[in-house]
Amino acid sequence: MRRRFAVLASVVATVGSTALAVTALPAPSAQAETGIxxxxxxxxxxxxxxxxxxxxxxxxxxxxxxxxxxxxxxxxxxxxxxxxxxxxxxxxxxxxxxxxxxxxxxxxxxxxxxxxxxxxxxxxxxxxxxxxxxxxxxxxxxxxxxxxxxxxxxxxxxxxxxxxxxxxxxxxxxxxxxxxxxxxxxxxxxxxxxxxxxxxxxxxxxxxxxxxxxxxxxxxxxxxxxxxxxxxxxxxxxxxxxxxxxxxxxxxxxxxxxxxxxxxxxxxxxxxxxxxxALGRVPDSYLDGLDRPALTGARVGVVTDYFDTGGRAPDTNALVRRAIDDMAAQGAEPVELGPLPDVMVAAAGANRVRHEFERDLDAYLAESARGRPLRLAHLAEPRDRLTLADLAASGEVIPSVLSTLRAWVDSPALPNPEYDETLRQRDRLRALLTGLMAEHDLDALVYPSISEPPTPIGVEQSYRNCRLAAYSGFPAVSVPAGFTADGLPVGVELLGLPFSEPDLLALAHDYEQATGHRTPPGH
Incomplete structure (x- = not known):
């Protein structure tokens, strides 16, 4: 690849509409029909x-x-x-x-x-x-x-x-x-x-x-x-x-x-x-070990803070609790962790997006866009290259995102004291998570992937459960936990220490095979 990380001509595109219709595909030849x-x-x-x-x-x-x-x-x-x-x-x-x-x-x-x-x-x-x-x-x-x-x-x-x-x-x-x-x-x-x-x-x-x-x-x-x-x-x-x-x-x-x-x-x-x-941390194959009884003897820490009470959270909670029971039936030992320490809750709020977005997007555009589309690059300074400022000035963005783009133009230069504090909180979160898992001899943490089933279009929902993995950089796997009474999917998440993907996948596979919750739409 030629870039560093600094941070179809569509078949059917209708540019400018709110959706791209996929219609009038050429019919496959009789030969292509064979083997479908x-x-x-x-x-x-x-x-x-x-x-x-x-x-x-x-x-x-x-x-x-x-x-x-x-x-x-x-x-x-x-x-x-x-x-x-x-x-x-x-x-x-x-x-x-x-x-x-x-x-x-x-x-x-x-x-x-x-x-x-x-x-x-x-x-x-x-x-x-x-x-x-x-x-x-x-x-x-x-x-x-x-x-x-x-x-x-x-x-x-x-x-x-x-x-x-x-x-x-x-x-x-x-x-x-x-x-x-x-x-x-x-x-x-x-x-x-x-x-x-x-x-x-x-x-x-x-x-x-x-x-x-x-x-x-x-x-x-x-x-x-x-x-x-x-x-x-x-x-x-x-x-x-x-x-x-x-x-x-x-x-x-x-x-x-x-x-x-x-x-x-x-x-x-x-x-x-x-x-x-990742050097020296990638196995020969992540398939290795999937079929072992990984849940037998595994200790999973139940993050009770991530079981909410509002909206339809009780529906999610019931399914995730059942998932934890199913893991126990496969030989796992659930460990109720109780409230997370205040210092961990604070560290799990160290979102860096608003600090880094403009810097990282502008670096990406410099490599991937190379100044194109030309109709935008002149809209804001500097006039000779495409930046976040040009995208914000274009107005060609959904309103909710456009307001954010405009707010983040001319973000404070990095580093700065506020940003440095978010990095310190990230490092603290990593240390606290590592210590929590060591203290309780845990193989993984478990909690709802998101606190509610999917809400109706236009209705917001909390997504704070994403934070432990995202802000620490630790790995996590979401796996199906079943459906609510009205057929809405719910996921259960397993989080592990850095580069523990082989073990996380093995735990998830063991649970998946024991429960079989994957069901396609309409079934």
């Missing part, structure tokens, strides 16, 4: 087996998913841009397979990616009309690694504009809707990625998580979502919110699939110096 299977709720692992056995081709999978997108996405709004070369790329990958040139378990599997990750062959817009013409010069490291592993990027997905909140609404893509109840939001900001996987528009996706943006939509759409340890996965070529909090992680229908995506994407990247911490 029902892809509804098929996992990456299952598709890999079908491809290996010759029961389906990558081209057949692409056609099957395009049909589902055409039929379902107009009502969901998950997809921003389709890859117009997807079929041709699938044919190439099928030819490689026929020659015995396999790149790995993802070879020929279509995936979707959040539209704040650079793709050299597709627009990267952060969901914003202001950036509708932006075409980065190369792929983000995560995208490049997916492609090197043989995965095929089928589409870019909607997000809450600039990844700014948890409801997945953008000026370019409109409101993404929850496939379990279209009147409710899907969580965010990676809601488009989550909805695409939950509705079987793709078998897996990548999202980003600054404070819950993978885990919240996973919980709201009955998926597995992983926020990796800060430093495990590269952010090179990813539009930032805050460089000391941003991570990239998978959204999948199973823990096994999450492990497959992590295998393909994590590890040291010279373009993102924070990933030096």
């Amino acid at each position: 299977v029902d892809v509804a709720d098929r996992s990456v692992a299952e598709l890999g087996e079908l491809l290996a056995d010759g029961e389906v081709t990558s081209r057949g999978l692409v056609d099957a998913y395009l049909r589902r997108i055409e039929a379902q996405d107009p009502d969901l709004g998950a997809i921003l841009t389709l890859n117009p070369r997807a079929r041709a790329e699938a044919v190439r990958l099928d030819a490689e397979r026929a020659r015995g040139e396999l790149r790995g378990p993802l070879h020929g599997v279509p995936v979707v990616v959040k539209d704040n990750m650079d793709t050299h062959d597709l627009p990267t817009t952060s969901g914003s009309l202001a950036l509708r013409g932006m075409r980065p010069p190369d792929d983000a490291t995560q995208i490049a690694r997916l492609r090197e592993a043989g995965a095929l990027v089928l589409a870019k997905t909607n997000l809450h504009e600039y990844a700014m909140s948890i409801y997945t609404e953008s000026s370019l893509g409109g409101q993404t809707r929850n496939p379990y109840d279209a009147a409710r939001h899907p969580g965010g900001s990676s809601g488009g990625s989550a909805v695409a996987v939950a509705a079987s528009l793709a078998p897996a996706a990548l999202g980003t998580d600054t404070c819950g943006s993978v885990r919240i939509p996973a919980a709201h759409t009955n998926l597995v979502g992983v926020r990796p340890t800060l430093g495990l996965s590269s952010r090179d070529g990813v539009a930032p919110l805050a460089g000391t909090q941003d991570t990239v992680g998978p959204l999948t229908t199973s823990v096994e699939d999450a492990a497959l995506l992590l295998d393909a994407t994590v590890g040291h990247d010279p373009a993102d110096p924070v990933t030096e911490a």
